[in-house]
Amino acid sequence: MLDTDSHGAPIEGAVALVTGGNRGFGRAMVQELLNRGAAKVYATSRSSHSPHDARIIPLELDVTDDRSVATAAKTAADVSIIVNNAGVTLGTPVLHAPLADIRIELETNLFGIIRVTRAFAPALGRHPRSAVVNVLSVLSWVAFGSGYEISKSAAQSATNSMRMTLREQGTTVTALHVAYMDTDMAADVKAPKADPRDVARQTAEAIVTGAYEILADDTTRAVKSQLSGSLTALYTQLAA
Ligand SMILES: NC(=O)c1ccc[n+]([C@@H]2O[C@H](COP(=O)([O-])OP(=O)(O)OC[C@H]3O[C@@H](n4cnc5c(N)ncnc54)[C@H](OP(=O)(O)O)[C@@H]3O)[C@@H](O)[C@H]2O)c1
Numbered sequence: 001m002l003d004t005d006s007h008g009a010p011i012e013g014a015v016a017l018v019t020g021g022n023r024g025f026g027r028a029m030v031q032e033l034l035n036r037g038a039a040k041v042y043a044t045s046r047s048s049h050s051p052h053d054a055r056i057i058p059l060e061l062d063v064t065d066d067r068s069v070a071t072a073a074k075t076a077a078d079v080s081i082i083v084n085n086a087g088v089t090l091g092t093p094v095l096h097a098p099l100a101d102i103r104i105e106l107e108t109n110l111f112g113i114i115r116v117t118r119a120f121a122p123a124l125g126r127h128p129r130s131a132v133v134n135v136l137s138v139l140s141w142v143a144f145g146s147g148y149e150i151s152k153s154a155a156q157s158a159t160n161s162m163r164m165t166l167r168e169q170g171t172t173v174t175a176l177h178v179a180y181m182d183t184d185m186a187a188d189v190k191a192p193k194a195d196p197r198d199v200a201r202q203t204a205e206a207i208v209t210g211a212y213e214i215l216a217d218d219t220t221r222a223v224k225s226q227l228s229g230s231l232t233a234l235y236t237q238l239a240a
Pocket of ligand 1: 019020021022023024025026044045046047061062063064084085086087088108135136137138178179180181182183184185186
């Protein structure tokens, strides 16, 4: 389901960067961008890696580290597409977990997105059309009790602010909402999981069409559609 301002960014021939592009959803996103003709994709990781394709440029990046982000922005100054995918979940009950652990989730999932987007905004602005995708979650809207949900909810608000701010320079900012995806992060989850390749296809489509939001699976679409209704009904259903 796409909600578009009809000013997408081209992928064909473009240079993109995917944070956490060496595994999980990030890796699927890198491949999808290449499938659609991207000239080059920087795939970042906190450790060194050796991609299988010459069009994938490995780049070391820790989104919680100002200096690391500044260095990456200098190296990858030719990008017109950024996918802010890097994320962590530490299982942090809001009322009991050490605040230091919740801060790590915020540093990565919220401030990481802000840090990277700030650093790359000038590079994006050098292209007539450019794009930022922030990988959020259905948990931007509903919470089961952990710091992760706080980080995704705050990142959604940051995404809305970035959209308003970067619009003038021709950068479309898109929020990707998804429930479970079949990656390391959800390895212990028994519930149905989306195929990251399918979510990557939807994300690439949103980049070229300029969609503001991607609702990637049935769970996400159902939750979003119920937000104007009774919270009691929604949480009763989620708890079932
Ligand atoms: N899997 C799900 O069910 C699900 C559902 C909704 C949303 N999401 C979101 O989807 C995104 C991708 O997650 P995933 O499912 O692919 O999880 P994953 O397999 O655990 O991968 C997490 C990625 O984030 C990177 N990362 C973590 N901390 C980082 C840091 N400080 N700096 C730079 N990179 C960092 C990792 O890179 P390295 O370890 O290589 O450095 C890795 O590539 C996350 O934002 C996650 O919150 C996932």
